[in-house]
Amino acid sequence: MQPASDSRTLPLLFQPYRLRGVTLKNRIVVSPMGTYSSEDGRLTPFQFAHYQRMAMGGAGLVILEQTFVTRAGRVSNGDPGLWADSQIEPMARLVSEMKRYGAKTAIQISHGGRKGGQQRAHEGNGPIGERDLAAGDEQLFPMGASAVPLSEGWQMPVEMSEAQIEGVIEAFAAGARRALLAGFDMLEVHMAHGYLLQSFLSPLANRRTDRWGGSLENRMRLPLAVVARLRATMPSSMPLLARLSVTDWIEGGWTEDDSVVLARKLREAGIDLIDCSSGGNMRAGATNSNLARGPGYQVELADRLRREAGIPTAAVGMIRTPQYAERILQAGQADLVCIGRQILFNPFWAHHAAWQMGVERDFSSWPEPYGWWLDKWAKALAANGEDPLGPERRG
Template sequence: MVDVLFRPGRIGTLDLANRVIKSPQTTALSNQDGTVTRRLVDHYKRLAEGGPGLVLVEYSHVDDDASKSIHAQLGISRREHVPGLGWLVDEVHAAGSKIGIQLEHCGRQKFLGTPPIKSASAVSWDYVESQYGNKPVPLTREEIAGVVGAFADAAERAYLARFDLVEVHAGHGYLLTNFLSPHTNKRADEYGGSFENRARLTLEVVAAIRARVPRDFPLSVRLSVTDYEPDGIPVEETVELARLLEACGVDVIHASGGHHALMEYEVSPWFMPRALHRWGWEKIKEAVSIPVIASGSLVSPQVAAEVLESGGADFVSLGRAMLADPDWTRKAREGRFLDIVPCIRCNDGCLDRGLNVGRSTGCAVNPRMGEEYSYPVEPAAAPRDVAVAGGGPAGLRAAAVLADRGHRVTLFEPGELGGALNRATLPAHRQDLAALRDHLVHQVRARDVRVVPAKADVPSLTGYDLVYIATGATPGALPGASAGEAADAGTPAGEVTSVAVIPAREVTDPAAVAAPVVVVGGGITGADTALWLAGAGHEVTLVEAGPAILANREVFTDAMALPGILEGKGVTIITGAEVAEVTGEGVRTATGRVVPAATVLVATGRVPDPSLADALRAAAPHVEVVTLGDAARPGRVMDALHGAFFAARRA
């Protein structure tokens, strides 16, 4: 079904073994001065071992003035960077892949927030200005000439380091895009105004590179098909720019989309479509004769293959998908689709709890990302009898790792394997989590794990040497409930005669929910449930006690985009509204406001239940007991999978 991915391809003079490319993606694995580290080399070596035709190394800053974007960013601004870059090239070549590098000037998108911030005009990215108070300064003509020279110098260094290809980043809201987009370019000189003027800098950069390196050294330019700003880059201009770039000697167009101020288009989360920029790259493909690389949420082999089969692009590039599984290409070639660890587009490990907080890039579903050779799963010195109570994400991951270590594993699960993921994957927009659930279940089924379709209790667990409790957590109570009522799935205090009160996580069919619906709790569970029910045609109101929804340490792309998406679906959002009680009419807030409801869905968090672990420790002190996932502390998928992996690896 996916053979098209593995046809040989060519970019300029560069022959590639297949059509799969690792997209450039910053890792913050370099030294502070931009030099290469062992961790960086290991990361790209491991990616190359997975079999893509080309590995594109992350954006590297081209000068030491204002082009560096983020902490521990790779550099190519000085001759001192070349030895390490050459080491990186040699390791990737030895692993069997071709390698390119992306050149970048951050422009206004300087995560570091430190002056100088140079751009086309003094139009801020509000994220930087609100945090650091610094605004961009428009580049002078002399500084523009310096930037052009810096790109050419950097491209020559890439050639000398023996990269197979060099790519210019002219998308995603960085400097060249700041000139291309009317949203950020307010200049009145020859670099502003008309499309011809706004494209001038990008074309000058390409011309300078072409004058500096041999013609047979392949050159790629990455473009956003649009930045998705209402006053931003129209796709017609991007198409015309692609034609001009081809005429200037560019060998391939790498088509993506969005910029940082609209992050949901640049690193599209779970609620955005897959292959979301397809409409744009297909227009570019029709206009040029050079190859086009398609990029943007091509997370599965089937999606990527269909893009190529349709003729809409010549190559596909994958970023987060290969952080999740560096063997994506190899497994796809072998037809082992359920063995691919799927990217769930959560933006948690890579961004929210990775780069955004000053760490290196990580991955929610791959605990070894960035430490690729540090945590092998090796045979245990003394195999033991191990039980896992609970078949959710933590229990499934633990059982598979324990089996790989050679332990004799029994998994207790009274329901369908998958646990909370089974409910979470019911909405169609949760296709990424569904892929994760299917993968985790397959990993257990493919191993020597005995699955017992029963609820674990103390008598069934006392005969084991080691027991992992991964039974999840119980729904939180509705505000105003008594302790006893809270234990019974959050039934509220007050006399309720006609309104159904149900934990949001227990809803499995929108058709069985009577409208109007009030969802209490504006975290990700409440927002996701409201989105699902509104999409099914229900009248939905989301009530949150705090000043905003998705404000309690939720993933930033969810917090940025979901409120607007919910409002677009017709969901009424009420914040600063503490629930006092549920009456026969609906929900009454502490201020006396009554929100009509036939159904109240409770999404006020989860509470761990330690009773099984405590009882087992008391009844069988000889049994080692470990709690995992939500049974230990409610968290996200990343917490469940990382905790389970490392706990099982230590067994």
């Protein structure tokens, strides 16, 4: 693992970080966040605007939202996909735009599993209903490790056959090949939040008695098979991250101890960093309420996997300020910090953090059309004893 390098000169948050052949300019990561704004899996102008703003905002790595490797395996009608060649071109255009701002771009690849068949989050986040169908949405039919619905009132998933499982492994490889053609710098495989791969891990959703269920070894088989196929598909210089729900937070579910075992195996299989999330495997009291647990509620999970599995980690979850993010890195609890909603709230979070921490004192790393003006503006403010992020003296 990379040592915390010279912290006297620069906060760790703004020191570069290397993963295989890719160097991030800083350790700030835009967490993958679904916008539910694609059309038939293709990126739309909103997503271009959204992700370009994230790249302009100064983060070292932007992870594109959960993107599905099969059409049948998507969660909502608004999800982006990598199941068709026609989806490559818009992604390639977006990735090349992102590069202008010095951000590296990853894409989170996934299969929705038993969580398929949901409304777009901003249209209700419940099961697809009559109104959605009347508005032109398609009914989606979830499949999963077992016929165990997400929660009461949710569609019963079809238990996947051996052939369907093998098909999903191939679909991940095909999706990865399309992502490579689009020019992404790295991939993140989604093994969290109750989607297909995590639902195989968790005994809450996996009741199978064949080689894909039962023992911990059997439950880990599909995620590990996917990672092996991905690694065989990707160049060795390209990083592969995994997002994990380190715990289900539910009695009888997937545990932190299980994650330590899995993390060691993932490291051996060629995963470079684990992005440590949690929860999402059951509806009631999980997915959304988990997002409000409290400041830094998952940091200890990243810390534990980093120490016990000897693998680099990213911490995520209600990390709002650069000072807190820096403390996490300084304490060696994680290697990278993912910021989600705080960056939705302020896409320029990373530049503001650099300004606050005295790392940026001009606007040379901002988009060029802004820099010239902002420089003059900040000088005018300084002449008045003010700072762009400080209080206004008059008014």
